[in-house]
Amino acid sequence: MYDTIIIGSGPAGLAAAIYAKRAVLNSLVIEQAPASGGQMLNTYEVDNYPGLPGINGFDLGDAMREHADKLGAEFAEDTVTELQVEGPVKKVIGRKQTYETRTIVLASGAEHRKLLVPGEEALTGRGVSYCATCDGAFFKDKEVAVIGGGDVALEDAILLAKSSRKVTVIHRRDAFRGARILQERLSACPNVEILWNTVAEEILGTQKAEGLRLRQVQTGEQKELPVDGVFIAVGIQPNSELARGKLRQDKGGYICAGEDTKTSVAGVFAAGDVRTKEFRQILTAAADGAAAVAAVENYLNTWNVSEI
Numbered sequence: 001m002y003d004t005i006i007i008g009s010g011p012a013g014l015a016a017a018i019y020a021k022r023a024v025l026n027s028l029v030i031e032q033a034p035a036s037g038g039q040m041l042n043t044y045e046v047d048n049y050p051g052l053p054g055i056n057g058f059d060l061g062d063a064m065r066e067h068a069d070k071l072g073a074e075f076a077e078d079t080v081t082e083l084q085v086e087g088p089v090k091k092v093i094g095r096k097q098t099y100e101t102r103t104i105v106l107a108s109g110a111e112h113r114k115l116l117v118p119g120e121e122a123l124t125g126r127g128v129s130y131c132a133t134c135d136g137a138f139f140k141d142k143e144v145a146v147i148g149g150g151d152v153a154l155e156d157a158i159l160l161a162k163s164s165r166k167v168t169v170i171h172r173r174d175a176f177r178g179a180r181i182l183q184e185r186l187s188a189c190p191n192v193e194i195l196w197n198t199v200a201e202e203i204l205g206t207q208k209a210e211g212l213r214l215r216q217v218q219t220g221e222q223k224e225l226p227v228d229g230v231f232i233a234v235g236i237q238p239n240s241e242l243a244r245g246k247l248r249q250d251k252g253g254y255i256c257a258g259e260d261t262k263t264s265v266a267g268v269f270a271a272g273d274v275r276t277k278e279f280r281q282i283l284t285a286a287a288d289g290a291a292a293v294a295a296v297e298n299y300l301n302t303w304n305v306s307e308i
Contacts, residue, residue, distance in 0.1 A: 001100050002028050004296045005092050007080055007242070008107035010038020011282045012272025014064040015289025016105050021071035023297055028101075029068070029075045030094065036068075036075075037061020038109045039273075040282060049282055057134075060282070083242050085265045103267045103299055105292045106247075106255060108239040110273035110280070115147065115232055119203030127209025128230045132156035139229040141165050145212055147200055148233035149173060154182035156233050161189040168225060169194045172217060203230055238274045250276055261292040269295050 006016045009031035020027035035041060040057035047053055049060060068075075078094035083104065092099040112130035114120060120128060129135040132146070136159055144164050146157040149171040155178075161167045167189070174196045176183050186192060195214065202213040204224065211226040238254045248256040248264035254277075257263045257270040271288035273280045 004103040005101040006105045009036040010109045012285040012289040013107035015286040017068040017073040019290045019293035036065040103296045105269045107271045110236045110238045113235040123209045142228040144229040145227045146231045149176045151178045153233035154178040167192045172199045
């Protein structure tokens with residue numbers, strides 16, 4: 001019987017692990033991947049984490065995991081398939097075994113939304129990327145495309161324009177959704193072209209990305225665009241399947257939880273990118289992990305053992 005089980009080992013989960021050990025809680029972190037860090041592992045450079053400017057995501061994730069290990073945090077590599085959250089004793093059902101706990105901290109994060117077009121999966125990592133910060137340096141003096149129209153897509157295009165020969169932004173609508181200041185910065189880039197009302201129907205290439213098959217949504221006209229790299233920035237989606245039918249979620253699938261990380265079920269908490277929040281960064285995810293453990297402690301302090 002654990003005091004708390006933390007599901008996920010990104011910045012929220014690792015921070016929760018650290019705070020749980022400092023609070024002398026009998027805790028367990030269940031991680032699906034063989035390496036801790038979550039989305040941090042795919043970030044080439046993290047320049048906004050206080051005190052560690054320019055650190056890469058892998059090193060930051062490794063440092064957080066090392067901190068948790070030094071405190072004696074317990075980790076299990078398993079894939080959680082179901083949660084049983086009703087009642088004072090909750091069950092976390094994994095493929096390897098079933099775990100019992102008084103509380104659960106869901107820190108399962110989010111992932112990049114896919115286009116779901118031919119060539120995308122096969123060429124991911126071979127010219128197809130979801131992170132310009134991570135992979136933009138590989139496309140210096142080359143031609144690339146950015147697909148999307150929100151803040152991330154505009155930021156990616158601006159970043160890539162600094163080193164790429166040409167950047168083509170492909171957006172399915174006739175206006176961007178991104179912030180006005182980003183639109184102004186993008187328009188000031190001389191090597192950026194925008195294709196409005198256009199969607200990508202296929203990513204071309206065999207061993208690496210070589211181009212895009214595009215369709216103009218108003219006319220139906222199709223054409224091919226030769227590019228060396230394709231950066232997809234069409235949003236993120238939470239890894240919240242475990243919460244479906246168990247916890248309240250918003251229309252986007254994010255678990256409804258405030259800054260106190262409390263969900264709609266007592267004793268279950270959501271931290272990091274998987275919960276409803278305005279700002280999703282490594283720093284805010286780590287802060288959520290700390291807040292979740294504080295909420296766990298408060299819950300356990302009022303927990304009625306006689307209810308078992």
